[in-house]
């Protein structure tokens with residue numbers, strides 16, 4: 001099917017975020033006008049659902065690259081399949097036993113279970129991700145939804161006195177911190193050295209339309225220049241505000257759905273399913289961000305993960 005912009009329909013799916021995009025075949029080339037319509041919808045709705053997209057890995061990468069260069073994924077625990085380095089494999093199918101399923105007690109699944117915490121992709125990297133595109137290749141009959149919530153709507157509904165205090169603040173994000181909240185010792189010392197904490201702006205603005213959002217999630221560890229406990233309380237309160245149920249869109253997957261989201265202003269999390277019983281195979285491409293959100297990008301190095309307040313916090 002040749003794509004033309006006039007056939008594209010965009011239907012909002014939730015009061016706070018998200019739209020369904022139909023009438024476009026993402027496996028075929030997109031002309032500039034059709035792509036512009038999708039790009040604009042992405043800026044406006046933050047989450048786009050493309051039902052029945054039926055993309056191969058190559059086609060998913062080609063479409064994703066229209067938004068910018070892709071992140072590469074290396075060295076991640078829980079990923080044994082040798083896919084293209086631009087693809088993340090989220091699957092409970094044991095690569096060594098094609099019919100075997102990995103339950104939640106499997107170490108590789110334990111690492112993936114970090115996805116069940118509200119987060120924004122790659123906020124623990126010096127340049128966090130712009131967008132993620134997730135394709136449902138095999139989906140369970142019950143459970144395994146992905147939930148989304150808008151950090152833009154969260155910002156807009158905070159009292160003005162609060163947003164004034166957040167402006168200009170810097171949050172330190174770390175994957176070692178977020179993983180330490182689910183299980184200790186998921187990384188070995190070598191991997192720990194590869195993941196130094198990074199600094200991110202606590203308030204970000206969309207460069208196209210100027211709309212502001214807070215920027216938090218599971219990797220957000222503490223706010224610089226605040227007492228540690230007080231900053232943890234602030235981050236927890238902001239998370240509770242952002243994830244109030246009326247703000248959340250839960251995507252119930254159908255096979256071949258492609259869902260893309262704006263990591264600059266959306267938190268997401270995966271929901272449980274019976275992983276020992278049902279296959280769930282998802283492929284993700286991740287569009288790299290345009291630059292650091294705060295300078296300098298790296299925080300002071302710390303090696304402490306078990307409850308001891310790191311040096312320099314609170315000053």
Ligand code: OGA
Nearest residue numbers: 115145146269270271284
């Ligand atoms: C992701 C993610 C959750 C899910 O792909 O970045 O967090 O539902 N996925 O698989």
Ligand code: MN
Nearest residue numbers: 115119120121
């Ligand atoms: Mn994610």
